[in-house]
Structures are given as structure tokens and as C-alpha cells.
Amino acid sequence: MPKHDYDVVIAGGGMVGASLALCLSRYSQGKLRVLVVEQFALQPHEGEGLPSYHPSFDARSTALSYGSQRIFDELGVWSSLAEHACPIEQVHVSDRGHFGSVSITAAEQGWPQLGSVIENPWLGNVLLAALARAAGVSFCSPASLTEVIFKDDSAELGLTRDGVTESLTTALLVIADGAESGLRQRLGIDAEVSDYQQRAFIANIATQKHHAGCAYERFTEYGALAMLPLTADENGRSRSALVWTFADDVADDVAALSDVAFLQRLQTDFGFRLGRLLAVGQRVSFPLRLSCATEQLRRNVVVMGNAAHSLHPVAGQGFNLALRDAASLSELLAGALKSGEPLGSLHVLQRYLQTQSRDQWLTTRFSDRLTSVFGNRKPMLSLARNMGLSALDILTPAKAQFVAQTAGMASGQRG
Numbered sequence: 153m154p155k156h157d158y159d160v161v162i163a164g165g166g167m168v169g170a171s172l173a174l175c176l177s178r179y180s181q182g183k184l185r186v187l188v189v190e191q192f193a194l195q196p197h198e199g200e201g202l203p204s205y206h207p208s209f210d211a212r213s214t215a216l217s218y219g220s221q222r223i224f225d226e227l228g229v230w231s232s233l234a235e236h237a238c239p240i241e242q243v244h245v246s247d248r249g250h251f252g253s254v255s256i257t258a259a260e261q262g263w264p265q266l267g268s269v270i271e272n273p274w275l276g277n278v279l280l281a282a283l284a285r286a287a288g289v290s291f292c293s294p295a296s297l298t299e300v301i302f303k304d305d306s307a308e309l310g311l312t313r314d315g316v317t318e319s320l321t322t323a324l325l326v327i328a329d330g331a332e333s334g335l336r337q338r339l340g341i342d343a344e345v346s347d348y349q350q351r352a353f354i355a356n357i358a359t360q361k362h363h364a365g366c367a368y369e370r371f372t373e374y375g376a377l378a379m380l381p382l383t384a385d386e387n388g389r390s391r392s393a394l395v396w397t398f399a400d401d402v403a404d405d406v407a408a409l410s411d412v413a414f415l416q417r418l419q420t421d422f423g424f425r426l427g428r429l430l431a432v433g434q435r436v437s438f439p440l441r442l443s444c445a446t447e448q449l450r451r452n453v454v455v456m457g458n459a460a461h462s463l464h465p466v467a468g469q470g471f472n473l474a475l476r477d478a479a480s481l482s483e484l485l486a487g488a489l490k491s492g493e494p495l496g497s498l499h500v501l502q503r504y505l506q507t508q509s510r511d512q513w514l515t516t517r518f519s520d521r522l523t524s525v526f527g528n529r530k531p532m533l534s535l536a537r538n539m540g541l542s543a544l545d546i547l548t549p550a551k552a553q554f555v556a557q558t559a560g561m562a563s564g565q566r567g
Contacts, residue, residue: 156306158187158290159272159495161322161487163297164329167272168457168474170279173289175482176229181488182287187322189311190293191329194280204277205236209272209356209385210433213393215240215367215468218258218267219560220475228378232278235269240384241365244425262444263268263561265365269380269393281357297335300325305451305494308435323495324485327455331443331462336455346442346520350405352465353396355435360427362390372421374398377465379422380496390425394418394467397440407437440464442520449505452496454481461512463519472560473515478507 160176162169165188176184216224216237226231243256243266251418258265292431301308307325310317327336336343370377382391392547396418398406409417415429420560441517443462445455457474481504488500 156323157185157320158326159184159489160326161187161189161297161307161309161320162326162328163189163285163335164327164457165192165194165291165293165455166328166330167275167279168472169326169328170276170283170481171227172328172456172478174229174279174282174286174517175478176224176485177286177289177362178227179479179482180288180486184288184485184489186289187291187320188283188291188293189295189297190291194276194291194513203288205274205381207386208271208273209358209391209431211273211356212354212436213271213356213380213382214275214471215267215380216268216270216561217468217472218261218263218265218479220472221265221268223475223479226474226479229278229282231273232281233270234268236274236383237270239265239365239404240267240269240367240381241265243367243369245369245371248370261561266367267521269367269382281497285325297325299525300335300339302452305452306496320522323452324501325453326481327453327459328457329459331441333459333460336445336459339450339453341450342446343443344446348440348442348464349400350440351407351437352440353398353403353406353435353437355394356385356391356433356454357386357394357415357429358389358391358431359429360390361425363426365390366421368392368425370422374421377418377421378466378468389430390426394432397466400439403437404426407435422455431542435518442516444516449498449501450530451498451501452502454501456481461516463516466519469519470516473512476511476560477508480504 162172163193167210168192169188172190173186176186189271221230245254256266283291292311292313294297295311295313297309297417297461298312306321306323308319308321309325311320327333329335357379361378365381367381368379376395377397379392381397382393406414406417411432415433419429441462442464445460448455448460456477459472460477461473463470463473484500484504484507485495488495493500
């Protein structure tokens with residue numbers, strides 16, 4: 153095989169890029185030479201101990217499915233992540249003002265938990281600490297890829313850091329630098345975008361009652377509302393991570409609410425399952441769009457993570473799908489390396505897409521359809537929706553399949 157500076161160069165050192173690098177190292181037993189390029193100044197934690205943990209009421213968080221936990225366990229990082237993760241033991245889904253609801257428990261599935269919610273700073277710190285120890289992985293930050301030229305069997309990259317550009321070659325370039333990926337756009341890879349004409353509000357909420365590991369998904373006349381269980385804050389208060397969506401024509405009014413008025417409105421829509429809502433942390437809002445790259449691969453290139461498919465947050469599927477993609481690609485590349493196949497060949501990369509295409513289609517369609525079905529308040533559709541929720545709650549096989557798919561544990565998924 154031709155000699156390159158690296159086997160794989162990953163553009164983007166966030167959660168997806170870092171997870172992919174760990175998968176490549178683990179599944180190839182350190183034989184793949186991997187470079188992670190991150191434009192922001194991130195410093196991998198070095199040394200034998202874990203990075204420090206500083207609890208913050210305002211920290212953003214990520215919901216990890218049970219399948220994602222199993223992948224992280226394979227990578228040897230789950231025990232560290234679990235130290236500050238809140239288990240999801242039950243999910244309760246309801247439609248405000250209607251009879252339909254469904255309750256899902258880990259015990260029904262025979263699993264220790266359905267997933268976990270983990271603060272992003274801790275997730276990122278643990279992944280970076282693992283990268284610093286991962287065999288075959290180098291990390292370059294802050295830096296960016298400013299030029300890409302494709303040869304017959306490789307990509308020649310211009311790597312710029314501290315104002316100096318150097319040239320390097322790789323068998324495979326993985327683009328994992330987010331939904332607005334500038335590198336993807338420079339390569340002429342478009343994205344099909346569907347604007348939901350909604351905005352999501354993200355904040356942490358202190359509650360009177362403990363959540364007891366229950367995640368709530370509630371659909372209202374304005375949009376979806378999720379309250380995900382978190383570990384206690386630095387003062388020992390129970391808290392949940394809020395994801396609340398509104399149509400664009402309502403969102404500005406919500407954004408203008410004071411904290412007191414925001415909590416009052418949330419209390420009205422969510423109810424008193426967690427008692428009184430005591431405090432709201434820093435609020436962040438962003439527009440919601442479904443974005444899917446028109447191409448996920450070319451010779452010597454793979455597009456991954458939000459750069460490939462950016463989903464509505466209502467079902468919490470985006471990062472979990474990306475992690476399954478990363479594990480699948482890494483296993484395939486490790487096998488290709490062992491058999492002497494060119495890592496960037498279309499023949500190799502198309503096997504990856506064939507493996508993941510069904511999971512990607514089902515997950516993307518589920519997130520998209522959930523948004524449209526529960527966002528429509530027409531009486532007949534509302535009746536059908538609630539009958540469906542009620543039926544799902546009592547039809548054990550259908551419920552088990554539904555849960556397995558959303559937890560990354562269905563047949564054909566890499567969980």
C-alpha cells in the first residue's frame with residue numbers, strides 16, 4: 153500500500169471526531185495512524201488520573217442511549233463517564249390535554265438503564281483524556297485544514313497552525329466539523345435542508361421533587377417539551393435538562409420572558425410531576441432544521457456527524473447515530489487495513505454506507521416524523537396519535553422494537 157503521513161485525518165475534534173479517533177485506535181489495536189485537527193484551542197488531559205470535574209448549574213448536556221453506553225464501554229471510557237452521568241431508568245411520553253401516553257422502563261427491556269444524561273464538559277474532558285493515551289492518535293489544536301487536493305490514492309492537505317501551513321497526505325479524510333461545515337462546502341458537497349420553522353430553548357431547571365431517573369417527553373400545542381434527568385447541582389438541588397421547542401412566530405415572545413415568567417409558562421405546560429419548578433439556568437435558543445448531506449462519501453472522503461445529518465433534538469438521536477456510524481466505519485477500516493485494502497477506496501467506503509444506511513434512514517425519518525406528527529394539532533390526527541400512544545403502551549412486541557430502535561439496540565444497529 154502507498155505510504156501516507158496518516159491513514160485517517162479527522163477534521164473536527166468535538167465529541168464525534170474524538171469518539172471516531174478512539175474507535176479507530178481501539179478497533180485497529182493502535183495500528184491506524186490518526187490525526188485529529190481541531191480549530192478551537194482544546195488541550196487533551198495528560199497523566200494517569202481523570203480530568204477535574206467542576207459541576208455547574210448551567211452546563212449543557214447530552215443524552216446517551218444504552219447502545220452508546222455499550223460502545224463507550226468497548227472503548228474503555230464508560231466507567232469514567234458514568235461517574236458523573238445520570239441514569240435514565242424510565243421515559244414517560246404524553247400529549248398535553250389528551251389521553252394518550254406511554255411509559256417505558258429499563259426493567260421491561262432487561263437493561264440496567266435506558267441511557268444516561270451527561271454534562272458536555274465532562275463528556276468532552278473524558279474523551280480528550282482518552283485521546284491523549286490512545287495508541288496511534290495525534291491531536292492538533294488550534295489548527296485548520298485550509299487546502300484539500302485529491303490524488304489517485306490519497307488526499308493532500310494543507311494544515312495551518314500559528315499562521316504557518318504545512319502539507320501532509322492521508323488515505324482518508326473524515327469531515328466531522330459540524331452542520332455548517334465549511335470544509336464540506338469547500339469540497340462542493342451540498343446539504344438538503346428542511347426548515348422546521350421552530351426554535352429550541354435549552355436550559356437547566358431546578359425542581360422541588362427528585363426526578364428519580366425519569367425522562368419526560370411532553371407534546372404541547374406549541375411544540376415538544378423534554379425534561380431529562382441530571383445529577384444534582386453543586387448545592388444538591390435536583391435538576392433536569394430542558395429542551396423546549398416553539399414555532400418561530402411564538403419564540404420571540406418566549407425569549408423575552410423573565411426567568412419568573414418563563415418558569416410559570418413551563419409549569420403550565422409541563423405540570424407538577426416534578427413539583428414546583430424552582431429555578432432556571434442560562435437559556436440558549438437556536439433554530440431547528442433537518443440537514444442531510446447530499447453525499448456522505450467520495451473516494452478518500454467520508455462526511456460524518458452533524459456535517460452528514462443534523463437532526464431535530466426532540467428524540468435525542470443525533471449524537472447517538474453519529475457514534476454508531478463512527479464505530480461501524482472504524483471496524484470496517486480496521487478490517488481493510490488488516491486485509492491490505494486501500495482505506496480511501498470507494499469499494500471500501502461503500503461497504504460502510506451499505507452497513508449504516510438503514511440505521512441512518514430509520515433514525516432520521518423517526519426524528520423528522522415525530523416532529524411533524526406531534527406538531528399537528530388537527531382533531532382527527534390528534535385522536536389517531538393518542539390511540540397510537542395508548543396502543544404502543546400495551547402492545548409489548550411493538551413497544552420493545554420501538555425502544556430497541558431508539559436506544560441503538562435494534563438488529564443491524566451498532567450498539
